[in-house]
Amino acid sequence: MNGARLPAGADGGEPLLRTCNVTKTFRADGVSVTAVRGVDISLGQGEFAAIMGPSGSGKSTLLHLLGGLERPTSGEIWLDGQRVDGLSQARWAMMRRRHIGFMFQFFNLVSNMTVADNVELAALMGGATRRQARERRVELLGDLGLSARADAAPARLSGGEQQRVALARALANRPSLLLADEPTGSLDSSGSQAVLRLLTRVHADGQAILLVTHDARVATAAERVISLFDGMVADDAALLPPLRPAAARPAAARLGSALPTVLRLRG
Ligand code: ADP
Ligand code: MG
Numbered sequence: 001m002n003g004a005r006l007p008a009g010a011d012g013g014e015p016l017l018r019t020c021n022v023t024k025t026f027r028a029d030g031v032s033v034t035a036v037r038g039v040d041i042s043l044g045q046g047e048f049a050a051i052m053g054p055s056g057s058g059k060s061t062l063l064h065l066l067g068g069l070e071r072p073t074s075g076e077i078w079l080d081g082q083r084v085d086g087l088s089q090a091r092w093a094m095m096r097r098r099h100i101g102f103m104f105q106f107f108n109l110v111s112n113m114t115v116a117d118n119v120e121l122a123a124l125m126g127g128a129t130r131r132q133a134r135e136r137r138v139e140l141l142g143d144l145g146l147s148a149r150a151d152a153a154p155a156r157l158s159g160g161e162q163q164r165v166a167l168a169r170a171l172a173n174r175p176s177l178l179l180a181d182e183p184t185g186s187l188d189s190s191g192s193q194a195v196l197r198l199l200t201r202v203h204a205d206g207q208a209i210l211l212v213t214h215d216a217r218v219a220t221a222a223e224r225v226i227s228l229f230d231g232m233v234a235d236d237a238a239l240l241p242p243l244r245p246a247a248a249r250p251a252a253a254r255l256g257s258a259l260p261t262v263l264r265l266r267g
Helices: 059-066 089-099 115-125 130-143 159-171 189-204 216-221 246-253
Strands: 017-028 031-039 048-052 074-079 100-103 177-181 208-212 224-229 232-238
Touching (some): 100 159, 130 189, 189 208, 189 216
Parallel strands (some): 048 224
Antiparallel strands (some): 224 232
8 A cells, every 4th residue: 555645526525436537448369459548537435326338338347446356457546535446356345345245247256155145245344243244144145035045045046036146245244345246137027126225324324335237127216327448438417306306406417418318217
């Protein structure tokens, strides 16, 4: 850690997450692919933003960079005022255990542990006591309709169930930032509803969420949609949820014309 601090934002507040001109180029067998090209985004404490974009537009790569699973080729990543793009893997692992919930597109559950233990382990690694970990697991599996599956091995679950367990695990340490890659990608509509309800509550609790989704219902639960195209931010627009207080509307309304069509209908 270099101890450098990012200057405060224009509003005087420190964003939870900020990237400066982040780029990622993969090189293999003499071929190079630039998946992320000069991305500048910032996410406030407690903010909920969705990332959308066509397949191959760099969504997963960007999320991996933000969670420290990949190192950027150039650019800077700041998390809670600390520059993190140069951290060692060990430091990143510590950061994820304590502060970030990461839900991957492929769920990566520990196969020889039960569903309950997968979730509790994440809570324990985040600093919870055994009792807190158990309570948190019971609560999360209940929220996601998985209580009856607590003692099952992950391999016995459907894809949709594994996906919800992965989300429960990502939330077990009460992360200040949840990064999730298509958290409803394998779910039927009741599973998606359970996930949406949980995300809404996580957001109401003040935890920030940055998720990749193709699902307009999920995206409209967010306050903001960042559209990626060809590795670049093509659009970054606030949404107008129907229940937002009237005072918040004028500033957000100015962005209305930039919203993707599917979301503009809500304005
Ligand atoms: P998305 O999640 O939006 O579908 P990705 O971030 O997975 O897009 O991929 C963006 C581009 O980067 C694609 O062209 C993909 O083939 C390439 N890519 C992603 N990961 C790797 C990798 N590990 N090695 C080489 N190319 C990669
Ligand atoms: Mg992807």
